[in-house]
Amino acid sequence: MAVYKKISKDNLVQFLQELTKDRILIAPVREHDLVSFSPAADAGQVDFTFQNSFVPPKSWFFPQTEQIFSFRIENGKYELSEPSLPGGTVLFGVRPCDLKSILALDPVFDGKFDDNYYSDRRKNTIIIGLGCQSVGRGCFCFKVGGGPLESNGADIFLTPAGGDFLAEGVTDQGTDLINKQSRFFSDSSAEQVDKEKREGTDRLLKQPTGLKGDFNLPKLKAFLDANYEIPYWEELSYRCLGCGICTYLCPTCHCFDINDYARTGLEGERIRCWDSCQFKDFTLMAGGHNPRPSKKERVRNRFMHKFKYHEDRYSIFGCVGCGRCVQKCPVNIDPRKIILDLQEVAGNE
Amino acid sequence: MSDFQNPILPRMAFITNIIDETSDTKTFKVEFEGGGKGDFLHEPGQCAMLSIPGVGEAMISVTSSPTFKDFLEFTIKRVGRLTNIIHQLEVGDQIGIRGPYGNNFPYKLLEGKDILFIAGGFALAPLRSLINYVLDDEHRKDYGKVDIIYGARSVDDLCFKRELFENWPKKQDTQIYVTIDRAEEGWDGHVAFVPTYLEELQPSPENKYALTCGPPIMIKFVLQNLQKLGYQDDHVITTLEMRMKCGIGKCGRCNIGSKYVCLDGPVFFLDQLKQLPQEY
Numbered sequence: 202m203a204v205y206k207k208i209s210k211d212n213l214v215q216f217l218q219e220l221t222k223d224r225i226l227i228a229p230v231r232e233h234d235l236v237s238f239s240p241a242a243d244a245g246q247v248d249f250t251f252q253n254s255f256v257p258p259k260s261w262f263f264p265q266t267e268q269i270f271s272f273r274i275e276n277g278k279y280e281l282s283e284p285s286l287p288g289g290t291v292l293f294g295v296r297p298c299d300l301k302s303i304l305a306l307d308p309v310f311d312g313k314f315d316d317n318y319y320s321d322r323r324k325n326t327i328i329i330g331l332g333c334q335s336v337g338r339g340c341f342c343f344k345v346g347g348g349p350l351e352s353n354g355a356d357i358f359l360t361p362a363g364g365d366f367l368a369e370g371v372t373d374q375g376t377d378l379i380n381k382q383s384r385f386f387s388d389s390s391a392e393q394v395d396k397e398k399r400e401g402t403d404r405l406l407k408q409p410t411g412l413k414g415d416f417n418l419p420k421l422k423a424f425l426d427a428n429y430e431i432p433y434w435e436e437l438s439y440r441c442l443g444c445g446i447c448t449y450l451c452p453t454c455h456c457f458d459i460n461d462y463a464r465t466g467l468e469g470e471r472i473r474c475w476d477s478c479q480f481k482d483f484t485l486m487a488g489g490h491n492p493r494p495s496k497k498e499r500v501r502n503r504f505m506h507k508f509k510y511h512e513d514r515y516s517i518f519g520c521v522g523c524g525r526c527v528q529k530c531p532v533n534i535d536p537r538k539i540i541l542d543l544q545e546v547a548g549n550e
Numbered sequence: 551m552s553d554f555q556n557p558i559l560p561r562m563a564f565i566t567n568i569i570d571e572t573s574d575t576k577t578f579k580v581e582f583e584g585g586g587k588g589d590f591l592h593e594p595g596q597c598a599m600l601s602i603p604g605v606g607e608a609m610i611s612v613t614s615s616p617t618f619k620d621f622l623e624f625t626i627k628r629v630g631r632l633t634n635i636i637h638q639l640e641v642g643d644q645i646g647i648r649g650p651y652g653n654n655f656p657y658k659l660l661e662g663k664d665i666l667f668i669a670g671g672f673a674l675a676p677l678r679s680l681i682n683y684v685l686d687d688e689h690r691k692d693y694g695k696v697d698i699i700y701g702a703r704s705v706d707d708l709c710f711k712r713e714l715f716e717n718w719p720k721k722q723d724t725q726i727y728v729t730i731d732r733a734e735e736g737w738d739g740h741v742a743f744v745p746t747y748l749e750e751l752q753p754s755p756e757n758k759y760a761l762t763c764g765p766p767i768m769i770k771f772v773l774q775n776l777q778k779l780g781y782q783d784d785h786v787i788t789t790l791e792m793r794m795k796c797g798i799g800k801c802g803r804c805n806i807g808s809k810y811v812c813l814d815g816p817v818f819f820l821d822q823l824k825q826l827p828q829e830y
């Protein structure tokens with residue numbers, strides 16, 4: 202059962218303080234102009250002015266580096282121990298694009314082999330989504346099936362309304378938490394929330410985005426299904442530096458490396474850390490063979506993954522339109538332009 | 551700590567025997583503490599992640615057949631940092647294992663059929679799990695004739711010599727054809743590259759599946775020759791290798807198009823392979 206309420210900003214901070222009495226709070230925190238999803242000692246530290254974080258909030262469920270196990274050799278035998286994972290957590294302030302990215306990551310990390318490190322955190326985390334108040338320079342969620350006030354993926358979703366917020370309990374857990382702390386909320390209705398979201402979306406999408414042309418992802422995918430070898434990928438790869446920033450900042454990229462560290466040989470750890478399909482070593486085999494030896498194959502792999510492979514495997518596109526790669530690519534490779542280019546190539550076929 | 555089993559945490563097992571196959575390849579017999587395979591129950595063709603804590607991990611095919619009840623075997627060529635260190639291990643040393651991973655050879659589908667195995671060099675290792683399964687006394691009656699064409703650069707590079715020259719030829723309806731690339735002193739067997747030997751032998755495709763594994767250049771010509779002999783793409787089976795880290799479809803590096811070799815492979819029929827991008 203969904204629930205629709207209204208909450209003032211002061212009460213929202215108190216609500217968060219209440220929720221995080223026995224939970225960790227991970228929220229947008231500003232440090233020297235950089236906003237990141239970090240542990241906040243108090244809900245008062247939460248930044249409400251951010252557009253979106255530099256690093257996506259996937260880093261809470263899937264940290265940049267994390268220990269898989271530590272080991273020591275005792276009496277000639279290896280003793281392995283798993284790290285303890287964090288308990289109850291509130292992940293606050295996740296934007297709609299990033300909410301959707303978590304839904305794209307879930308099927309990667311569960312499935313036949315459930316990844317505890319991700320799943321434990323996911324199970325123990327309440328996600329509070331926060332609607333957007335402006336459209337960023339690279340934003341295009343609304344072009345890839347999302348929207349700046351889409352609540353999918355949150356437990357509780359907040360739509361900014363004047364200085365206050367309209368609150369939706371999206372999941373049963375979210376609804377329960379609002380009902381239990383009803384003293385912080387005043388009444389609203391599904392109609393009011395819906396109206397505010399519709400009008401808010403219209404208002405936001407009227408802002409100039411510099412985006413021309415319509416995207417048709419199913420049609421794009423059909424083209425990619427049928428066309429693997431096209432000269433376009435090689436052309437695109439000339440410009441790419443292979444730096445991998447697009448993959449590190451992508452909220453749906455999930456590639457990782459596993460490495461061991463043991464300074465003494467008697468104790469050490471195995472860790473995993475984010476990795477990138479843009480690097481040559483990523484697929485280089487011990488015998489010297491490399492299935493993706495040049496940037497052409499690697500650039501193609503990234504875009505095919507977002508607009509074909511992820512959809513093939515999990516029935517959800519791997520791009521949520523957050524725009525981080527658009528903003529941060531040092532040579533301005535822009536997936537929005539790539540989509541339009543490929544649609545043009547497809548049209549000419 | 552999670553209450554379910556952690557799929558990327560290895561379990562430590564012990565090396566109980568080591569066989570020198572060639573100058574750079576060894577077969578390690580592995581058992582869990584107290585003996586046996588524990589709950590590591592694999593199918594022919596599946597793989598495992600082997601590791602040494604503090605050094606690293608690699609995906610290795612399980613070369614022993616599931617019909618070997620009490621142990622696992624891994625045939626490992628010295629090619630990199632981890633395999634170099636594994637080669638220095640001795641009987642009694644520990645090694646980490648997790649798995650089994652991947653799909654397997656379709657041994658049920660092969661029942662009642664003749665089987666042609668074609669392997670080159672060290673790549674006999676993944677096929678060996680199925681060969682020993684099919685030739686096992688309990689299963690031999692379920693399969694037709696078995697032909698094994700196997701070649702290596704030199705006599706030294708032939709793996710599993712005891713099985714090749716002593717055990718397998720004694721099995722019912724089983725022919726072993728061994729070849730080396732260049733003539734050498736003391737070798738009175740066949741001399742030819744594997745694809746050429748296949749062409750000479752001309753095994754009929756009738757009621758038969760062909761399974762092949764070897765270096766990419768060998769595979770390329772073997773597949774061409776099988777086609778010439780009339781083998782259909784859905785009757786030709788091979789296995790692929792890719793660099794892997796997680797082995798469970800999450801780390802993202804072993805994809806060929808939308809398929810992950812660690813989950814959807816390593817075993818592919820040729821008609822399936824032809825559907826995939828040629829990026830392997």
